[in-house]
Amino acid sequence: MKYYLLPFKFTRIGDHEVFVNEVGDMLHAPIGTAEQIVNRTIEDPELYKSLVANFFISEIRIPALLDVYAERLAEKKRFLDDYTALHIFVLTLRCNQNCIYCQASSRDEHCAASSMSRENMRLAVQHMFKSRSQYLTMEFQGGEPSLEHDLFLYGIELAEEINQTEHRHLTYVLCTNSINLTDEVMATCKQYNVLISTSLDGPSWLHNQNRGKQDSYEKVVKGITKAREILGADRVSALMTASELSLNYPIEIVDEYHKLGFTSIFLRALNPYGKATDNADWEAYTNRFIEFYKQAFEHIIELNKQGHVMIEEYAAIILRKLLTPWCTGFVDLQSPAGIVNSVLIYNYDGYMYASDESRMLAEENDFTFQIGKLSESYENLVYSPKVKEWSKVWNNEAIAGCSDCALQAYCGADPVRNHSTQGDLYGFRPTSLFCKKNKAIIEYIISCVIDRYDELMPIFRNWIR
Amino acid sequence: MKQRPLDIHSNDNTLFTTEQCNNHCIMCCQPPRKIDDIDHYYQQNIKRVLSAPKDLPLIALTGGEPTLMGDKLFSLIRLIREQLPNTEIHILSNGRKFADPEYAKALKLAGDNKVMVGVPLHSDYEKDHDIIAGSKGAYNETILGLYNLAMQGIAIELRIVMNKLNYMRLPQMATFIHKNLSFVTWTAFMGMERVGFADTKSTHIWIEPIEYIPQLCQAVQLLDDFRHEVVIFNIPLCLLPEQYHPFAEKSISDWKNKYTDCCEQCRLKEQCCGFFATSTQLYTGIKPY
Structure with a gap:
């Protein structure tokens, strides 16, 4: 078997290995599958086809449909x-x-x-x-x-x-x-x-x-x-x-x-x-x-x-x-x-803040996430050195403990929370309670989707409409 | 090939454009031929459009592969738009030519919002699709073509012809469509017409609908769960669980539609697609409701 690995992450949830690609598509398979994928010994031919079709592995070095994958990623990040x-x-x-x-x-x-x-x-x-x-x-x-x-x-x-x-x-x-x-x-x-x-x-x-x-x-x-x-x-x-x-x-x-x-x-x-x-x-x-x-x-x-x-x-x-x-x-x-x-956030005090939590910190005399006075120009505020500094730590694709997490595509980065609970913007995932809570709940929801699909999907379909 | 006259009362008014195709689908009901026939049909179709009833609701361009006409396709579409301004135009194409974004753009210019392209997809896995399409490289060009059509805002009907080689992955295909082709206007799951290759090579290709109904229903359910339009073509209601009846359409062209003796006692006959008169055998498992 010859193929190339595309970027994906995996974790174990219950009796399954769960694989997630860069755009958040998820596949699950029995435990031991990750090893098979890496060693080029995938046993289940249908799983192999799914891995190729869904951009987890590629039969040629650069997938022919890379532009499709890029468009998928652009859609997931459309909020930008x-x-x-x-x-x-x-x-x-x-x-x-x-x-x-x-x-x-x-x-x-x-x-x-x-x-x-x-x-x-x-x-x-x-x-x-x-x-x-x-x-x-x-x-x-x-x-x-x-x-x-x-x-x-x-x-x-x-x-x-x-x-x-x-x-x-x-x-x-x-x-x-x-x-x-x-x-x-x-x-x-x-x-x-x-x-x-x-x-x-x-x-x-x-x-x-x-x-x-x-x-x-x-x-x-x-x-x-x-x-x-x-x-x-x-x-x-x-x-x-x-x-x-x-x-x-x-x-x-x-x-x-x-x-x-x-x-x-x-x-x-x-x-x-x-x-x-x-x-x-x-x-x-x-x-x-x-x-x-x-x-x-x-x-x-x-x-x-x-x-x-x-x-x-x-x-x-x-x-x-x-x-x-x-x-x-x-x-x-x-x-x-x-x-x-x-x-x-436009706060009563005449300053712009980075988030709702940021202005809450200001009430405790922590002005880390105060962007500047509302009387300044929009450009000076939003493109300020402070904001540029934050931008180095606001991608979970690029911070330790998140960059290799299987749930990354479903979670988010929160420098404000890192700062307020751990004392630095970068944060430390092993003791982060934000991480612990989100991980536990996201894993729970994934296990619902995998193990109780027929039972829960008729309900979930109404939730996501 | 003799073309039927355009008829305002028919549900199937077709301009046949060529017998040539750049795919060689293993179940093709109209196997392609390598003959130089594009100009012949082009001239014939111009006359047919000029004499067509002006309030024809829909006209279909089919083949072979209509995009092999190159730019003549657009001249023909412009003529239809000029002569029959209210007529919807449906092009049945394998979509490969639209991998060229300029070609997709030219279609939009010629057809504007009156054009819909019906494109068959045989699998979510490249090699399976290419085997069924009988042409290496078909899958990648078709998928890129679908994206280019979507970028132009052209309506797309995705067609899944169910056969022995792809029915096992119908649910995976539905997920693939939901994730990667969510822009299509609707997806049609189509029962095979047992004629042409589908009949002559039946041991490799043919499968009785009754055998793939579970996979079909799972795929339809999945697309419907995510609010995609989905329809079932060419499967009689008696083979489908009742909850899937709303997805089934009376899809078989009137001139080749038939019912059997046992359909006469069926209370759902009027809503049912029936059978292809052209098929060599009926489906198994037929029973009146």
């Missing part, structure tokens, strides 16, 4: 051509909640400072239109951005005005706890077709405990109901964040989402920023989160089998990467990393 699509506007740090895990260092709603000036809003919106992306998402965050209604409306009006000549596809998202959805806020959302992204942690007792308030749940549910009535059910989605307490209640949390009529849930781990850093033992938390994820995931599968629509969004992202040839746009799992390439 599109340039920054997600633009986060942090209107204020003022907040009307007091969540135990707050990652954004929110302040009391009655304090005067900590909101974005109109001048900075104007500069920020102008920067956003410098991105050549045809699709721009303007996401309003806080603190609680609904407390700054006039500024929120001002930002949208500026964007609408500029867009009269720019003709981009604009999407507005208000990230709100839904407690302050006043008629005024709702009128703006209705007028400009704003999506509501809210936050709900589970049943009332759990949610209220996480929020540090007695009646938060009731108010949130009331807000969700009001938003759905005015904007339509499909315009309101919710996110959960798993506090340490939440980890004991995967079933209850999923059931709560189902009960409230949500058709998707994003099982999200805490990130080590803001108040959340007080969390005692991150390693223990990560291990428990992985178990929590699996239990919640299986419960979601059960709901689907009973005929209910419920999508687990993290799994849906991994499945798209795993099973489709298309590019996915989730900023936390990109390579090159989501920072700058896919997301920019």
Whole structure:
């Protein structure tokens, strides 16, 4: 047997060896196959044909269809051509909640400072239109951005005005706890077709405990109901964040989402920023989160089998990467990393930051990922020496511990997380909890696809549509 | 070869362009001949287009391999567009000539959005495809041709003719299409017409549909799972599990379509493709619903 090896990676998952090529196509085979491939002793002729057809090995040194493979890779990295699509506007740090895990260092709603000036809003919106992306998402965050209604409306009006000549596809998202959805806020959302992204942690007792308030749940549910009535059910989605307490209640949390009529849930781990850093033992938390994820995931599968629509969004992202040839746009799992390439932050303090987490670090006086003042030119900000420095470590194809990882095509690079948890941008994968968590969950999803294909594919096909 | 007159009531209006082909497919129902016939058919087809009913919905260019006409293909298409501006043009080609991006571009210029190219793919594995196509190098040119057609935004019908040499890899082919050819407008899995090579060399090529139904269904399911358009041609409904009936089309041209005696008692006869009148034998496993 004579053939040439093309770049691919492999790992062992359960009873299988899993092979992944450069564009994320996956094949699986019995243990020992990798050795056969390398030694040119492949026994299964159909596997041999699949390896050739799918660019794992080549019968000539340079595959005749290399351009096809190149086009496939270009499609997977299409988000780079599109340039920054997600633009986060942090209107204020003022907040009307007091969540135990707050990652954004929110302040009391009655304090005067900590909101974005109109001048900075104007500069920020102008920067956003410098991105050549045809699709721009303007996401309003806080603190609680609904407390700054006039500024929120001002930002949208500026964007609408500029867009009269720019003709981009604009999407507005208000990230709100839904407690302050006043008629005024709702009128703006209705007028400009704003999506509501809210936050709900589970049943009332759990949610209220996480929020540090007695009646938060009731108010949130009331807000969700009001938003759905005015904007339509499909315009309101919710996110959960798993506090340490939440980890004991995967079933209850999923059931709560189902009960409230949500058709998707994003099982999200805490990130080590803001108040959340007080969390005692991150390693223990990560291990428990992985178990929590699996239990919640299986419960979601059960709901689907009973005929209910419920999508687990993290799994849906991994499945798209795993099973489709298309590019996915989730900023936390990109390579090159989501920072700058896919997301920019315009903070209330008048500075541009590299990501949502970057501005959270700034609240702890760590300004590593502060790009510069909004009054500077877009070019000086986005092509600054700082950003160029980050670009050396934002490809997981090129950093140790990721470059030879079989799951690389499904994962991403996160220099911000490396810096905040390990003290350097490059990071060290063997002790990285980001790595541990993603690896465990991605492997779990791969094993679902391999071992339970007929059972789960009818469900997964609806998740990735 | 005598051409049938263009008929507004027929579902099969064809311009036969040449008997020559640069492939030599082992199951070809119309085995190619090396004769210098391009000008002859070209002149004949010009007259046929000029006298065609103006509201003909669809006209098919077939052969042999129509792209062997070279630039005459584009003159013929321009004439059709001029004479029959509302008629869709379907070209049945092995796609190899489109490996030249300029040729694909010229097709787009001539046919614009009225043209669709039907291209057979025999396997996801190069050597299997080349064996079935009877020509070394066919696979690579066809795949590049498909990409060049897609780059021009030309609609593509991918055709998988199921035979003894490729049925085992139908599911793998579906994955390959999903991953590498996701731009095709639809994929058609086609039962063989038992005539020409498919009949004379039947021991190597022929396989009863009933034997490949599991692989076919798996392949159709996979493409449908990922929301690709997929159809089944030339397989009677009684051979398909009911959940796959929605994919089956009445695909056999009216002039060579027939039903058997047992079809007379079948309640699905009206929806069913039936059989090729041209086939030398019926499929096994036929039973009325």
